[in-house]
Amino acid sequence: MVTLNDRISCHTPNQDGTTTQEYFINMGPQHPSTHGVLRLILKMDGETVNDIIPVLGYIHRGIEKKAEAVGYRQQVHLTDRLDYLCALMNNWAVSAAIEKALNLEVNDRIQTVRTIIAELQRIQSHQLWWGVFGMDLGAFTPFLYGFRDREKITEIFEKTMGARLTMNYFQPGGMMYDIHPDFVKDIKEFIKYFRPILKEYEDLFSGNIIVQERLKNVGIIDAQTALAYGATGPVLRASGMPLDLRKMQPYGAYSKVNFTVPVGTVGDSWDRYQVRIQEMYQSLLIIEQLIDNIPDGPHMTMKYAAKIKPPAGRYYTQMETARGIFGTFFVSDGNDRPYRMHFRTPNFNNLWSILKMAPGGRVADLVAILSSIDLVVPDMDR
Amino acid sequence: MKSLSFYIHNLYQNQQWLDFILYLGLGLILTLSLMSVVALVLVYAERKIAAHFQCRLGPMRVGWHGTLQTVADALKLLLKEDLIPKAADRFLFALAPFLTVMAALLSLSVLPFSLSATLSNMNIGLLFLSAISGYGVLGILIGGWASNNKWSLLGAMRAGAQLISYELSMTLSLLSIVVLSGSLNLNEIIASQAQGWWIWRAHLVGFISFVIYIISSTAETNRTPFDMAEGESELTAGFHTEYSGMRFAFFFLSEYVNLFIVSAIGSILFLGGWMPLHIGEWESFNALMDFVPGPIWFLLKTGALIFLSMWFRWTFPRLRVDQLMRFEWKFLLPLGLINLFLSSIIALGGFYFFP
């Protein structure tokens, strides 16, 4: 079997005629800007990155194996631990997959509330990303501004769901609780608070000449290459392809709302940055359109049963999370546990486009590119 | 009051060796304690100011509003295990922190806190300072190399390239003040600003010089947006990745002392050092200002520049290494050269305000 050592040794530069020597350097698994335990082996020439060998698996928890041992109801809480910044969207994706397998239609109230919460989570995820992005570029202050504003949404979530990060809120058939009585009021307050703050984000960071210089024309990738390398979500949209499942295969209440899909024109780090900033504006728009007319109805359409048994078959459902397409593929053999559960996670597929973006740039560019892809490592390793 | 260096000259001539040794020991103790006080105060100030920039409170637990936090940190660093990597060059690894601290120590010894409170009033004080600041790079380079870590080496190489480049424009901006004031002695430079500070007295030249100095001094002290050598998010910690305990504390200490020194030089050259704020012929105003003693003026001006540096650090992101070089060689250096030329014209023609 081929090992990592073989892979590296076949890259070792030969000494004939070269004046500078390429060397390998380990970026990660403990490195501040890989945001977790991603390991990149860089082949460098001075400060220039010539090649990247990603090494995964430092936080592989065998969630797919684990999923085979627990029932369908318990799958939801496992997805909290994939992309923990989009925990609710993952919850929704799995719940919707199970609902589809059971041929269960959920009511409008559930769909609307799910959509609002998913968009809030998208903003929340992008806020954190914005903060971390600032930190990766060397500015520590945006990091805390991002977290400060994220806290507002976290508090809204905490009131309704009782948890801050791993909510396990969307269940097959509906939601765990009904929304909190303050839910609508809090969200309206948040929207009022956050619009000026978004403007401030742009003044503080986007317009900054150093940010402009660091991001523009760095890590360019074209749409077809990005798609072939598996990129979805903002990474792909920044290259100019408006692939957004919320528009193309509307689910939830997305068919009822008007919004546009921000796309980039060049496909560099700047576009990936700006697409996410504009997505936050769009998410605010979506929430504003839905928040005033949440339909009435029960919050759970399914009678509680400890064991859910979907009919035997293969099921695949996908949704657009803050980072791209999250797909749930499972095979049921009619039992109360899935025969095979597979998660198509956006981060695992987004990662590989760095192989096209980063070579030729500096280490600092690689850091900016990694941050512009917005990776969550537990989602990659599963 | 005689200046201390005049005193030492006398001592030397009268063969009073005991007094000379006493003077040396006293000077060393004074500088060392000044250094630790400066570092303690600045680390606390930085943490508090950074916290409030970021909507936080900063240290609040140790002492009133966390005032003793840095003391506690220093104690912790003293007690920490001192690790030396197995593959490191042990001698150079141990030497590097001392080199950086020594550079800071030597620079402190020539700073005039007031006309009399100067440890060594050199004729070539400014030259000495710029020479010493160039020597400070050596510690970083040696430390990065001796760690035997590729990230450290990258950081050290960046530091070397950056500090040597920015030394140029820093010296150019210092030179324009030297040309204007006609002296290398720090006290004389301050005395030449009795009628007004160089930052505004020499038309725009002094101000441009000041801007160049602030930028290049931020680069000299390795602070954001020019913290290439440390590059937290890129190089983990750059040249001091492998350092721990007291050796790391020395790097940390010298960083803050260097911040104090460059701000002090800035305040001496551009803001009149210990000279009170005097405005032309306003006798009563000038007399009022003279009530405030010189060291207070000096520390106030230095503090303002330190705050400016902290403000930069907690607002801006970091430049990329090639952009940093381009900025120096394509913008700062030409500007500095033009500025030096203009300042010599002003000096020759004597076109100052209040000549």
Add this chain to the structure above:
Amino acid sequence: MNQESNMSANSKTDQSASALAQVPIENAKRWPDLNYFNKIIYGASSLAKGMKITFGYLINTKTVVTQQYPENRETLILADRVRANLIMKHNENGYHDCTSCHICEGVCPNASIHVVDRSEPTVSKKELGYFVWRLDSCTFCNLCVMACPFSCLEMTGQFESSTYDQSLLVYNLNQYSGATQNNLAKLADDQARTSAIKAISPYEGPVALEGYHLAGIPKEFLPQKSDAKTSQAREGVNP
């Protein structure tokens, strides 16, 4: 099969035009590329703008959002749905509604709940003995609370449960340790009933979990469990 929902609402009959063309797009804003001198002017002004914002936060101390946790314990307001600790509801007499039906045990995704029955020789019916809850492996997913048919479990916001020893995080939630309720019902005298009830503290030392005490320790280092299920290949029927 439910294929309709996966097909797009705006799917085309005309297959030649790309589906992407129908998505309403909005181009990402791009600051224009500037020449040397404009860049200097723009750069300086953009830096000043950023510095203005941070300075505003510095001087306005009302913007500080830090909460000083142990000091603000009295004024700390927690949302009422916060899930941080599992309790079993007991009434004023020290009884609970648990019938030891083991549904919570089955629904717990990571085996954090273990229900141990007890029975007295005089009564054939089983009752709840230990209700073992392992906080150290609990993910606070709330499934046990939702599953309980008698609503006798509850998640509370009591979040201060750190200890220096993992084994102290194994709780027995059953506070009732008197005679079995069936026997108790036979006692007519209130005095005798009260003396037969003895409430115990929620924590009664680590409960032995038959070797599966700490996760992650290979089996050969643990005392062997005689009736451990052996892992077998699952027989799936290919649909």
Add this chain to the structure above:
Amino acid sequence: MSQTIESFKLLLENAFSEPLTYLEASQLLTIKVQENQLFATLKTLKETLKFDALIDHAGVDWPNENKIELIYILFSTHHNQQIMVSADIDRNQPTPPSVSSLWAIAEWQEREVFDLLGVTYKNHPDLRRLFLEDNWVGSPLRKDYKDDFILERPW
């Protein structure tokens, strides 16, 4: 809506010379192919029918039928259609062709399947373990996988 599927099926059938086998027990439109037809089918799907994204690739182990089922989920941004391709391969010597020449992402999705299910792809540029260590023994997602570190549910 179902009209769309029907017309799409028509489009599918026109692109292939042989008749297609559909897998009924599936939520998506699923084509069942033989191992030797796998690469050609996927190539036609990509090049003729413009399925430009390989959204997902996974494997399912069926020990009692002695086969491993490979699942390819394709997405066409052009038609806004999804299709699933399922291929059964031998469980003891799983050597399907690699499709990394068609979609670059397949290289790593196949490495994942290789890692967890032990499927050895032919013509793969860099077939190494992805998540597990290089010296790991066995394929964890196979149903008969055993190792000492799996904790059985004690009750």
